[in-house]
Amino acid sequence: MYKIVERKELNPTVTKIVVEAPYVARKAEPGQFVILRVDEDGERIPLTIAGFNREAGTVDIIFQIVGATTEKMNHLNVGDSLHDVVGPLGNPTETEGLKKVAIVGGGVGCAIALPVAKKLHDLGCEVHSVVGFRNKDIVILEDEFRACSDKLVLMTDDGSYGVKGLVTAGLEELIQAGNEYDEVIAIGPVIMMKFVCQTTAKYNIKTIISMNPIMIDGTGMCGGCRLTVGGETKFACVDGPDFDGHQVDFAEAMSRATMYKAFERKRHEETCNLFKKEVQ
Amino acid sequence: MPNMSLVKNKIPEQDPMVRNKNFKEVALGYTVEQAMDEAKRCLSCKNHPCVAGCPVNIKIPQFIAKVAEGYFEEAYQIIAQDSSLPAVCGRVCPQETQCEHLCVRGIKGEPVGIGRLERFVADYHNAHAKDEVKRPTPNGHKVAVVGAGPAGLTCAGDLAKMGYDVTIYEALHMAGGVLVYGIPEFRLPKAIVNKEVEGLKALGVKVETNVVIGRSISIDELMQDEGFEAVFIGSGAGLPSFMKIPGENLKGVFSANEFLTRTNLMKAYKDTADTPIFHGKRVAVVGGGNVAMDGARCALRLGADKVYIVYRRSEAELPARAEEVHHAKEEGVIFKLLNNPIEILGDENGFVKGMRCIKMQLGEPDASGRRRPVPIEGSEFELDVDTVIIAIGTSPNPLIRNTTKGLETNRHGCIVTNGEDGLTSREGVYAGGDAVTGAATVILAMGAGKSAAAAMDKYIQSK
Incomplete structure (x- = not known):
């Protein structure tokens, strides 16, 4: 499990979380991404790494609420955990020689x-x-x-x-x-x-x-x-x-990118309903 | 007196027209009576040719003799000496080309149902045994295993039993490799794989999921910084091949890996899963191997009306197990043999609306010894489909070879080893399974994991 140690809403639909993920933090470079799952039945989604702290073993993830998974993520608080975080994936952005x-x-x-x-x-x-x-x-x-x-x-x-x-x-x-x-x-x-x-x-x-x-x-x-x-x-x-x-x-x-649009919309609505119910 | 029936005891199965709508296991397994009756068909012949046909040399006549006497747990213990995943192998091994192919009963009639008996024994053990796992005495040496598939699990299990401190690193969120992402629930229930993994953990094996070797940490770091004295690479052959024909990036075209991973690992067939899957109504699966059969049968279960296997050679050349082809046909999969796709056609929204194929005929044998399929000019036709699943093979992922200096690979990207031991061009680094052979079978990967474990032990003990 990958614990959330910080959380900040940057605007009404964009949230930043800082997550304990030592393997990712140790190797991450700008341009790389992680794949995460929120819970046991969750989907795997890619999110680009927004920052990292090698000493603390944490990575920053900034996400916009666009579907069921990000909706669920936005309901997690400091102390809660993501089910899975794997990375760093992909190639770092090439910076060599740029003036x-x-x-x-x-x-x-x-x-x-x-x-x-x-x-x-x-x-x-x-x-x-x-x-x-x-x-x-x-x-x-x-x-x-x-x-x-x-x-x-x-x-x-x-x-x-x-x-x-x-x-x-x-x-x-x-x-x-x-x-x-x-x-x-x-x-x-x-x-x-x-x-x-x-x-x-x-x-x-x-x-x-x-x-x-x-x-x-x-x-x-x-x-x-x-x-x-x-x-x-x-x-x-x-x-x-x-x-x-x-x-x-x-x-x-x-x-x-529109492959699963209908499913994604339906799933997002279902997830929202779920949270509304729980909040009441 | 041996049972001289010329045919195997039939294994009870779900009715084809019922099972093609659910993900429950197809074969239900022998009853005690059927198992004992089938076991009595074994002649316990002196030469026991079957044993030589088994990549891990299970003492087949001995375990079958115990089944015939009703001592099922004893039978299990005999299998367990040589195989660490009998419940898996009893289900997915191609017995018809291995042990059963060499059975003397097969000369006149059907061979003994060795696979079915192995499965029975393993299931009996899993249902009845009170597992009191004895943790082996630690020998103070640390080894790492890359990949929690059949090769890695076997290697880890053998090393743990010798007292090694074993850590398995797995890139996905769940251990099992192709057993969990590729082979569908209806052929191999995931509870069985999970039980095997839990068994390893009980032996003291640590399983670290979500670690991609080559990205999260490298082989060199494992050995230099983490103190592992030897590493086994069992990272499989995960990179899907495509056909490189027009239209392959349309929506509705999937690699078999993607389609099966969504279905099996991500459980997209269940309502509770967040992972979407495309519910095609008319599905073409390109390829003729076991993976193609799995893709076709999953598509049926996800609600397709028509599912085609499109294969460029004829029935005789189908690489899939006969049993899988038989099951697929029973469930309603339509075989379009001697056909080759040339283009996938899309609608105005970028979704698949058809696939152009050309008819083929068999010419002279090619390098593989099989007759080469050649197109019949002017025979193009359009297949009315909305989904295309490409199951024409996979090759090893380049991540490890690109990040491990001095690790020799061949032109197919497979890791080169010294053969039997699985020793690579790097000292202390061993490899086996699909990462070495290219896509092959579960049992061959297990065999490779097993011999590598022995070689790693020898290497560390002689240091």
């Missing part, structure tokens, strides 16, 4: 982008972060990003906080201002990553994205996480999760 990078984070994807930004910053790389949210109420990790970015552009879709607009506009402005990036690293909803890649393609800037498809084992066994990159089938769990965004077949990736 100037733009990090683009969207929504809860910022939680995954943050450790990458931190690592690059610590390595002496110039980090420009463009982070976007739908509105002011769901902004997360602002201070953390500010601390590790040489430049931070915070954006909201509706302009209720920071700069109004989409991250692609913010990124494009930086590029047009004459910033020459070795690489753009984009992490967020697949649709956002797709448009970031379209933007950077115009300027011929290498763009790395982090894919988080449906998977079961996370070790290369099920092949459920496969996607097409440069015309070849790759497994996100062992070949990724980072890929050259200009090579990824986004239409296929978005289609595959």
